[in-house]
Amino acid sequence: MFKLTLKKLAVSIGLAALTLPSLAAAEYPEKPITMVIPFGAGGSHDLNSRVITSIIPTYLNQAMIVRLTPGAGGQKGTQEVANAPADGYTLLFTHNYVDMLQQYVENLPYDPLEDFIPIARVNYAPIGVVVRADSPYQTFEELIAAADKEPGAIQMSHSGNWGALFVPAAQIMKERGVAFNLVPYKGGGPAMQALLSGDADVTMGFPSTLSTQIESGAIRVLATAGAERMFDDVPTFAEVGVEGDVGFMHRVLVAPKGTPQEAVDKLTEAFAALVEDRTFTRMMGRLNETIDLIDGPAYQKLREEQAVAYKELVEALTK
């Protein structure tokens, strides 16, 4: 009798287990979603994600939980998501340099293009090349001319090797055939401080860092990323001969490849609604962040272009 009940129980549990996945897929998300950030606390990804995850539950009807997994320059968190089941419950919030460039400078335990699909690019930050207000270089061309005359004499502070400031600097050097002496600092803040204190001659920065210094008249912007001018009297990278996707940090949400289409669609919908949300736009505005959503398939094209460009860059630099 007892055995029989046990058998029945086992069968019913088995049946339930069989029916569960289809049920789950039908109403994704049925449990909280984890958003892994492969960087440390207090960085721009951390702050952006706090705003995203405090609003997105309205559109997903489920919580989204941030998990910071720093380590090995972003590889630790990325590997964790690569190994996670592709069920839409583990996502990765990363940026293009970790996503697409790192594969050419280190041995990764995953293949970014093979193992991940993009869900949404939330926003991007365009970079500006800046010097101190009392610097002898009035224009970008004067800076290039000086670097041309004495290769390596001009010190450029950046936020770490193969990072968001280093890569555009290297791309400029490659495109214009000049050499700066690149000195790493621990993040964009210390790199800017090195410029202001006179240790560095030139650096780069994102609008959120630059605006304060521009207002106070401490720095001068020589060029900004992209093809559209950010300031009326400052040329763009395209105008000074540095073309392509150079100097943009894209903050992007990716998922393990093989994530069910239903989950991808639901997330895409939620992000489309999120960027229209007034509380969201207001809070992001307060953090000085732009919102510029691109959906997965469109960003995938950009990713493939980045992969080619970064590969060429790394080959040119390490030759």
Add this chain to the structure above:
Amino acid sequence: MLEQFLTGFGMAMRLDTFALMAAGLFGGMLVGALPGFTTLMAMAILLPISFFLDPIVGIPFLLGVYKGGIFGGSIPAILVSMPGTGAAVATSRDGYKLTQQGKSRKALDMALFSSVFGDTSSDIFTIFMIFPIAYLVMQFGPPELFAVLLLSLVIIAATSGQNPVKSLIMMLLGLWLSFIGTDPLGGVERFTFGIFDLKSGIPLLPMLIGVFAIPEIAGVVMRNEGVRQLAALVGERLTFKEFRASFKTILRSTAIGAGIGTIPGLGQVVAAMMGYSAAKNASDHPETFGEGELEGIAAAEAANNAVNGPTMVPLLTLGIPGDNVTAILLGAFVAQGLRPGPQLFEEQGATVFAILIAMVFANILFLAIGYLSIPFFSRLVQIKTSVLIPIVIMFAFAGTFVFRSDNFDLLMLVVFGIFGLLAKAGKFDVMPMVMGFILGPPMEYAFGQTVAMGNGATMNFLLQERLGTICVLVATPIIGLALWRRMQAVTTTGH
């Protein structure tokens, strides 16, 4: 300026500011007391809440979480020898000994009073000296940072133990352990043997808990104190006489801490160790340090809290966050429409002063909150050891795991726990190792930066542009030798 200060004073006197600050302080203290949960995490999670509050309420709230968290970290350090951060290592040394002697309440009181004193004085110092400090901050670059870090390591090795050779061996071991992983500048893997988990280096938290807490837990178990309590007494509160006896030390540590806070990139760990070393060196009974010396707690806690004021200066005057804590505060400022930077004082002077004044009041408020909570915390050690020890072991493992949910960290905890036991048996002090491990990476980074700045001609670069660095580098061995000689002389005559 005075007018802005007075307006700011009036603005800070709000009931809701004080209420939320108190909530932040208490919450921060609880989070800080739990190993594995960092104050930084708590601040990042609470940041969006501050967006919806008035600037003079929201920012003091976050500051409260920060200040409460730092003190919170010294609670497990003192009671169960479990420092959750590098800044609490020096406190844990004498604190745990005092707990074993049944004086945990005195130890916690001393930690609280010296923290609050160090913090308050450094805040007031910062308010009045903000522009001179801003000027000083700009004088320190990577070469200076490297020289000062090297000097700090030499001072720690020279003053830490009875046997400076053993201290040096342990420090070199710590430095070597810090090399494991991806090299911070070039991205080359070192000593990882292709193991992915080692790529990001050895994690600090499992090492701290492993070498400091595990041997103590094992000690209690091996002495078979099964039915007894860790300490029969929590003891009396700190007397004014005891506080006054340590007052000179507190003043010295506060000055050291505030000075170290001015140098970008040094931080609380260096401050606590330097304050501790200086107190030990100045004392006529240095051998009691590390054996349950109230003055040792005072020296470490006053110094690591005095760092806080000056570290706010680059943020307020330049708009540049120097570390992750100030980066979160920058987020809070910007979200409130306050753009930290040179023009902040001209445009929003009163609000900034209101926030700075609220910081000072947060300390006074914390004195009350801490004083009332200490009896509650110190009672922890009166739990029967048969119950307490499993709880502590659970917290050691859970705290290690919760930090980044990685099984590898648990393995590291066990490895360093065993290492800690062996080191204790061999009478090797683990403190220089931990300090080498913590200070090695920033020192190496600063060294790499210096070489990069010299662009192939480092010596010329230093001689031509960085004479200050050369002076510190030349003085380092002399200072080290002098300190060691003095330490030997005092300990031998003292016995």
